[in-house]
Amino acid sequence: MSHSPGDLRLMFDSILSRQPWCRDPAVVKMPWRPDIVQATEEMVQSGQRLVFGMISCDGVVQPHPPIFRALALVREALNSQGHGLMDWAPPPHKRAVDIVQTFWLYDGGADVHQSFGLSGEPIAEQIGWIYGSQAREQMSASAIARNNVAKRDYQKEYMEYWNSTSETTGTGQPVEAVIMPAGEAAATCQGCVTYGDYTTSLSALDWTMVTIPIATVDKDVDSTDPSFSPLSDFDALVPQGYVPEIYDGAHISLQLLGRRFQTLAVVIQY
Secondary structure (H helix, E strand, C coil), X not given: CCCCHHHHHHXXXXXXXXXXXXXXXXXXXXXXXXXXXXXXXXXXXXXXXXXXEECCCCCCCCCCHHHHHHXXXXXXXXXXXXXXXXXXXXXXXXXXXXXXXXXXXXXXXXXXXXXXXXXXXXXXXXXXXXXXXXXXXXXXXXXXXXXXXHHHHHHHHHHHHHHHHHHCCCCCCCCCCEEEECCCCCCCCCCCCCCCHHHHHHHXXXXXXXXXXXXXXXXXXXXXXXXXXXXXXXXXXXXXHCCHHHHCCCEEEEEEEECCCCHHHHHHHC
């Protein structure tokens, strides 16, 4: 979390200057590259036409009205500067969510329940729906292997789709990044139906993502949509938690998704 893009750059530069890959074998050697920073800044400042993908809805749950307004603001800003946008239609994010939720249950929830047991507290309702009231049977090695293969297959399909956009952007290059909701709501109200899959889906990709504040909710502008038509029974429940007067003034954020190991480019573009 950071107050500004400059703070993000300072954080990454500071951490990477300590060469964490020499202390943790799981860390990829990826030093701060001033040449990449300069090239990205020059590209952004040159006025070169850039093309971005945009997801307005993942096809499962529709965002609240303020999120749609934030997407419209970004679309208008990019168009006014001569940049392009294309509707993003990758392999279904629902597949990625299924893969990630399977990750969570590799040990049957034993670690989660053990952690809650240390304090004697009941499991939090926000995660109780997947972990239940007690640990269940752990998954077999073969089942875990199948899910890991499914993840790699999904990552490859997503990469191939991203590459294929070079044929439709008009620049000869794939999209620079993808803009999408960070969640269905500006914030989560206690006790309301919540939906976290706009971020959960990206965990299967293991790609670069930064969350960007765009605006704040305005109760006089972001009214409920009388023409709302739910995509599913679950989608019908989500809007019930949106009350403009309660959300008034809350920050509206979107996500900027980049490819794997493109942290520098994504932070600079932000």
